[in-house]
Amino acid sequence: MTPSIPPRFPAQPATRVLLPLAFFLVFVALAIAQTGALQAQTPEPAYSESQAQGIDRMIMCPVCPAETIDQAQVEISFQMRQVVRDMLTQGSSRDEILDFFVERYGKDILAAPPKSGANLVAWLLPVGGVAAALVAVFFIIRSMTRKEPVLATLRPVQDPDLIPYLQLVDRHLDMTRGGARPIGTSNQPGHGVESSGTGTRSTEENG
Amino acid sequence: MSDLGAISLWIALALAAYSTVGSVAGKLRLSPALIESSQSAMYVAGLALLVATFSLVIAFISRDFEIAYVAAHSDLAMADRFTWVAFYAGNEGSLLYISTILAIMSAIAIWRAPEKLKDALPYTTAVLMLTLTFFVAVMAVMANPFDKLPFVPIDGEGINPLLTHFGMFFHPPALMAGLIGITVPFAFAIGSLLAGKTGDEWVDAGRVWGMISWVLLAAGLLLGSWWAYTILGWGGFWFWDPVENAAFMPWLGLTAFIHSIMVQKRRGMFRMWNIVLINMAFGLALYGMFMNRGGSVPSVHSFGASQLGWIFLLFLAVGVVVPFAIFIWRYPLLKSAQNLDSMLSREAAFLVNNLLLLAIAFVTLWGTVYPLLSRLTSDQEITVARPFYDQVNGPLMLGLVFLMGVGPLIPWRKAGINSLRKSLLPPITGGLLTVGILAALGLHKDYALIGFGLSAFVTTGILMEWYRGTRSRHRSSGENYATAFLRLIMANRPRYGGYIVHLSVVMVTLGIVGTSFFGVQRDVVLSPGESTTINDYELTYLGTVETPKSNRTEFASTVQIRRDGKLLETIRTKRVFYPSFNMAATSAAIRSTPVEDLYIVPSENLPDGSVGFRILVNPLIWWMWVAGPVMLLGTVIALWPQKIRAPAPVPSPQRFAPGPRPSAA
Numbered sequence: 001m002t003p004s005i006p007p008r009f010p011a012q013p014a015t016r017v018l019l020p021l022a023f024f025l026v027f028v029a030l031a032i033a034q035t036g037a038l039q040a041q042t043p044e045p046a047y048s049e050s051q052a053q054g055i056d057r058m059i060m061c062p063v064c065p066a067e068t069i070d071q072a073q074v075e076i077s078f079q080m081r082q083v084v085r086d087m088l089t090q091g092s093s094r095d096e097i098l099d100f101f102v103e104r105y106g107k108d109i110l111a112a113p114p115k116s117g118a119n120l121v122a123w124l125l126p127v128g129g130v131a132a133a134l135v136a137v138f139f140i141i142r143s144m145t146r147k148e149p150v151l152a153t154l155r156p157v158q159d160p161d162l163i164p165y166l167q168l169v170d171r172h173l174d175m176t177r178g179g180a181r182p183i184g185t186s187n188q189p190g191h192g193v194e195s196s197g198t199g200t201r202s203t204e205e206n207g
Numbered sequence: 208m209s210d211l212g213a214i215s216l217w218i219a220l221a222l223a224a225y226s227t228v229g230s231v232a233g234k235l236r237l238s239p240a241l242i243e244s245s246q247s248a249m250y251v252a253g254l255a256l257l258v259a260t261f262s263l264v265i266a267f268i269s270r271d272f273e274i275a276y277v278a279a280h281s282d283l284a285m286a287d288r289f290t291w292v293a294f295y296a297g298n299e300g301s302l303l304y305i306s307t308i309l310a311i312m313s314a315i316a317i318w319r320a321p322e323k324l325k326d327a328l329p330y331t332t333a334v335l336m337l338t339l340t341f342f343v344a345v346m347a348v349m350a351n352p353f354d355k356l357p358f359v360p361i362d363g364e365g366i367n368p369l370l371t372h373f374g375m376f377f378h379p380p381a382l383m384a385g386l387i388g389i390t391v392p393f394a395f396a397i398g399s400l401l402a403g404k405t406g407d408e409w410v411d412a413g414r415v416w417g418m419i420s421w422v423l424l425a426a427g428l429l430l431g432s433w434w435a436y437t438i439l440g441w442g443g444f445w446f447w448d449p450v451e452n453a454a455f456m457p458w459l460g461l462t463a464f465i466h467s468i469m470v471q472k473r474r475g476m477f478r479m480w481n482i483v484l485i486n487m488a489f490g491l492a493l494y495g496m497f498m499n500r501g502g503s504v505p506s507v508h509s510f511g512a513s514q515l516g517w518i519f520l521l522f523l524a525v526g527v528v529v530p531f532a533i534f535i536w537r538y539p540l541l542k543s544a545q546n547l548d549s550m551l552s553r554e555a556a557f558l559v560n561n562l563l564l565l566a567i568a569f570v571t572l573w574g575t576v577y578p579l580l581s582r583l584t585s586d587q588e589i590t591v592a593r594p595f596y597d598q599v600n601g602p603l604m605l606g607l608v609f610l611m612g613v614g615p616l617i618p619w620r621k622a623g624i625n626s627l628r629k630s631l632l633p634p635i636t637g638g639l640l641t642v643g644i645l646a647a648l649g650l651h652k653d654y655a656l657i658g659f660g661l662s663a664f665v666t667t668g669i670l671m672e673w674y675r676g677t678r679s680r681h682r683s684s685g686e687n688y689a690t691a692f693l694r695l696i697m698a699n700r701p702r703y704g705g706y707i708v709h710l711s712v713v714m715v716t717l718g719i720v721g722t723s724f725f726g727v728q729r730d731v732v733l734s735p736g737e738s739t740t741i742n743d744y745e746l747t748y749l750g751t752v753e754t755p756k757s758n759r760t761e762f763a764s765t766v767q768i769r770r771d772g773k774l775l776e777t778i779r780t781k782r783v784f785y786p787s788f789n790m791a792a793t794s795a796a797i798r799s800t801p802v803e804d805l806y807i808v809p810s811e812n813l814p815d816g817s818v819g820f821r822i823l824v825n826p827l828i829w830w831m832w833v834a835g836p837v838m839l840l841g842t843v844i845a846l847w848p849q850k851i852r853a854p855a856p857v858p859s860p861q862r863f864a865p866g867p868r869p870s871a872a
Contacts, residue, residue, distance in 0.1 A: 066448050071441035073810050107587045112594035122577050126570040126599050137562050141555050144547035
C-alpha cells in the first residue's frame with residue numbers, strides 16, 4: 001500500500017496514446033531546459049514514499065528529545081527527510097542511507113541498535129530471557145503438579161456430608177491457634193487441614 | 208494565603224512522620240491509644256495537605272507571582288481553568304498533588320479496611336505514612352511550591368503551551384494518582400507480612416486498591432496517547448518514549464498482579480508470587496516517578512527536570528530492597544494452601560499471563576537502560592527507540608491477547624480435554640474464519656492477520672460466554688434476554704466486568720494493528736486552492752487566517768475533504784505559535800469514523816501563504832479511544848461491591864469436578 005496514488009488515465013483510446021506522448025514531450029523539454037532539475041520532476045519516483053518513511057522512522061532527530069525525524073516538527077528534521085528522499089532518488093539503499101547518517105552523527109542517530117556486532121546483545125538478551133523464563137515456568141508448573149498424588153488422598157471435600165464437620169474442625173483449630181499463634185508454625189499442622197480449609201473457602205466463593 | 212500553605216506542608220510532614228513512628232511503636236508496645244492517635248494523625252495530615260493544595264490553587268487564581276512556582280507556570284493571559292493544569296506543570300506542584308492523593312487514598316483505605324486486617328493495620332499505616340513522609344519532606348525541603356521570589360514580577364512566564372489541551376486535564380493527574388496509588392495495595396501486603404498475617408487476609412483489599420490504581424494508570428496512558436495523537440502533530444500515539452515506558456511498566460506489573468491475586472482469592476495459591484508482584488509494581492512505580500520527575504533521560508515529558516532524581520533513586524533502592532528483605536524474612540510463612548492440579552488449568556494460564564506481562568516489562572526496562580549500559584561499555588551511546596520495542600514487544604503482546612482469549616475459558620484446577628474442546632471450538636472457529644475472510648479479501652500482512660484473528664478469537668469467546676450464561680438464565684428463570692444478560696453480569700461482577708475490560712483491550716488491539724500496518728502518511732506543501740489526494744480522499748486547501756494574540760499567533764487553515772467528488776466536510780486545522788517558548792502547538796483536524804481517521808495537521812506555515820501539511824489515514828484508531836470508557840465501565844462493574852451472601856451450606860460435588868464451569872447463577 002503506497003501513499004503515492006498512480007495517476008488515473010481516462011480510458012479513451014485517443015488519450016491513451018496522447019497522454020504518454022505529451023508526458024514524453026514535456027519530459028524531453030524539461031531535460032533540455034534544465035538537466036539539474038530533472039530528477040525532481042521525474043513523474044515516477046525511484047522509491048516509494050512508505051519506504052522513505054520507514055527510513056525516517058529509523059533516524060533520530062539530533063536536536064529534539066527522543067523523537068525520530070519522522071515525528072519531529074523542526075527544520076533540521078525536514079531537511080534530513082529531504083536528504084533521505086534525495087539519496088533514495090539517486091539509488092542509495094536503505095543501509096547506505098543509514099550508514100551515511102551514522103557517519104555524520106554517530107551510532108546514536110539510529111532509533112534501534114544495529115543487529116550486528118556487540119549490539120546484537122540488545123536483541124538477543126530479551127529473546128533469550130523470555131525463552132528461558134518460558135522454560136522455567138513450564139518446569140515450575142510441572143513440579144507443582146507433580147505433588148498431585150499426595151494431595152488427591154487428602155482431598156476430603158468430595159463428600160458433601162463431611163463439609164459441616166470439617167468446617168467445625170477448622171473453626172476449632174482457628175480458635176485454638178488464633179490468639180497467640182507462634183510465628184513459624186502455621187504451616188506445620190499438615191496439608192490435610194490446609195486443603196480442607198481451602199475447600200470450604202472455594203465453597204463460599206463459588207456459591 | 209501562601210504562608211498558610213507553607214505552614215500546612217510542615218504540619219503535614221510532622222503528622223505523617225509521627226503517624227509512621229507512632230503506629231509501629233503502638234503496635235510493638237501494644238498500646239491501642241498510640242495506634243489510634245497515629246491513625247488520627249494520618250487523617251489530619253490529609254486535611255493539612257488539602258489546605259496546602261487549596262492555598263496553591265488560590266495563589267494561581269489570584270496570580271500571586273511572588274510565589275516562584277506560580278510565576279514560573281502561569282501568566283496573566285492564562286485562562287483560569289488552566290489553573291488545574293498549571294498546578295502540576297512542574298515538580299513542586301506535582302509533588303503536592305501526589306502527596307495529597309496518597310494522603311486521601313491512605314485515609315480511605317485504612318478507614319474502609321476490613322475487620323480481618325485489624326492486626327496488620329498499624330504496619331500498613333506505617334508503610335503508607337513513611338511513603339507520604341518521604342514525598343512531603345522532599346517537597347518541603349527541596350521543591351517547595353510556596354517558595355517566594357525576592358521580588359514580585361509583573362507577569363509570569365506562562366504555562367507550557369503543549370499543556371493547554373483537554374487531555375492534559377486528566378492524563379497527568381490520572382497517571383500520577385495511579386502510580387502513587389500502588390502504594391496502597393503494597394502497604395496492605397507489607398503490613399500483613401510484618402504482622403505475620405501471611406495468609407489471604409489482605410487479598411480483597413489488595414485487589415480492590417490494585418484495580419483502582421490499574422484503571423487510573425490505564426486511563427492515564429490512553430489519555431496520554433490521545434493527547435499525543437491530537438497535539439504532537441506527527442499522527443502517532445505511542446512512541447516508547449522513556450517516560451511512557453516508565454508509566455507503562457508499573458501498569459504491566461499491576462495487570463499481572465490483579466490477575467494473579469484472583470488465583471489467591473479463589474484458590475489460595477500464589478501467595479509468595481503475589482507479594483513479589485506487588486513489590487515489583489511498587490518498585491516500577493517509584494521508578495516511573497523518578498523518570499518523570501528526575502529528568503535523567505531526554506523525553507518529550509521533560510517539563511520538570513531537576514536534581515530531585517538522585518533522592519528518588521535512593522528511595523527507589525530502599526523501596527525495593529527493604530520489602531524484599533521483609534519478604535525473605537517471612538518466606539517460611541508464605542506457603543500456598545494448594546498445589547496446581549494440572550497444566551491445563553486457569554491457574555497455569557494465569558502464570559503464563561504473568562510471565563508474558565513481566566517479559567514485556569522486562570524488555571521495556573532493558574530498552575530503557577541499554578543506552579546507559581552502552582555508554583558504560585563503549586564510547587558510543589546507542590539509542591533504543593520505537594523500532595526495537597515494536598519488534599520485540601509486538602509478538603509478546605500478541606501472545607498476551609491469545610491468552611486473554613484462552614484464560615477465561617479454561618476452568619480452575621483441571622480442564623478436561625472434552626470440555627476444553629467444547630469451549631474453545633467456537634472462538635477458534637471465529638478466529639480462523641476472520642483470518643480466512645480477510646486473506647480472501649486480499650489482506651496479506653502476517654502480523655496483521657494474526658492480530659485480527661486473535662481479536663476475533665477473544666471476542667467470540669467472550670460473546671459465547673455471555674450468550675451461554677444469558678440463555679441458561681433465560682431458561683431457568685424465564686427472564687427475558689435483556690434482563691437475564693444484565694442480571695448475569697451483576698451476579699458475578701469480577702468475572703463479567705473483567706470480560707468487558709478484555710473487550711476494551713481487543714478494541715485497543717484493533718487500533719494498534721490498524722494504524723501500524725495500514726496507516727498511510729503523506730507530507731505535502733499546498734498553496735491556497737491547491738489539492739492533493741490520499742487513498743480515495745481529495746483534499747483542497749482553501750486558505751489560512753492568521754490571528755495575532757497577546758502571547759501567541761494562531762494560524763487557522765481551512766481544508767475541504769471530498770470523496771468521489773462529493774464534499775464530505777470542511778475542516779479547520781490550527782497551529783499556534785508561541786514566540787516566548789519558540790514552540791508551536793498544532794491541533795490536528797481529524798475526521799474520525801470507526802473505519803478510519805483522516806488526520807490533517809499543519810506542520811509549517813510558509814511566508815507565501817502555503818502550508819506544509821502532514822496527512823494521514825489511520826484505520827481503526829477510533830476503537831482505541833472508545834476503548835477507554837469501556838475499560839472504565841468494566842473496571843467499575845468488576846469493583847462494584849457485591850452483597851456478601853451467606854456461604855452455600857453444601858457444595859455440589861460437580862463444582863469441583865473437572866468439566867465446564869457452571870455458568871454463574
